[in-house]
Amino acid sequence: MLNYRHLYYFWMVSKEGGFARAAERLDMAIQTISAQVRELEKSLGYQLLKPAGRGVTLTDAGKAAFARAEEIFQIGQNLAEEVRAIASKRVIRLAVGLSDGISKLAAHSVLALVLDTPDLKLLCHEGEFEQLQSELALHHLDIVLAGQPAPANPNLRLNSERLVSSPVDWYGPAELVNKSDVGTFPQSLERLPVLLPTGHSVLRSSLDRWFFDRGLKPHIVGEFEDSALMSVFAARGLGVFPVSRLGTDDLELMPGLQMLGECEGLHEEIYAIQNRRGERHPLVQQILAKRLDLETARPLA
16 A cells, blocks of 8 residues: 555655755654655666756656656545535635636626536636646646646546537627728728737637638738627727627627628637546536527627
8 A cells, every 4th residue: 555644745755846845844853854765766766856956857767756746645635625615515615727819708608507506606617728738637626717628638538529609790889890991891890900910829829720711911000819808898998809709798798799691601610628536517507508509699789
């Protein structure tokens, strides 16, 4: 049997970068911690730490052990939280990762399926796609919403499922949309001020191809990482912008926006990525079960 106390001391030394700092953090003698780590190395049969300056660094075997230790102690922390929650009938926690390239308005529409859950505590984390995959694999997140599926990686054990494929429309403030001298859509995008997502977005790549295929050179005046922020600037008169039809309901919160045209042939896809733990989360299963009927989606009047 693996001695988890020995593993814990090794984990703390690795995180702190040395025996002295770990001893100070744990309020223990350096010799005690050092002896415990040596016992772990002896039981595993490999050296896990090696000297590096005034501290220590991980060997290749140590890196593998540390990765598993991270997962083990995170699961242990979650176990304690889940037991306390059940015992005290606390809120239902749903931790969601939002890829920084996904439409936040569309993501809100997906999560709206569970927002009326009694005693819900929703935690939303935005980050880069690769970072969120790691957080999901370590059970820090229950589900990740992204514009692309997770790449095949047997070590991460992640499953991807496409939730929706939503048409994309163009909106803008009424004074710009109704200008008589800008011509017909989509050629009017060459004269109107245009707001676009930044290059990190999967939607931006699709839009660039859409422009190229139609020989359009849009008059770009702004680029945004956050789609919701882009819609706010558009509502204040900065320009016209593309938005997933799935997220147009939220545009009603910003009066004055009007539809310019449909982005024919272009869709924004949203994938749900989960690990084995997410497969047991009731709200994750609820999101996957309630398929969105985008054929009934209607643009704003």
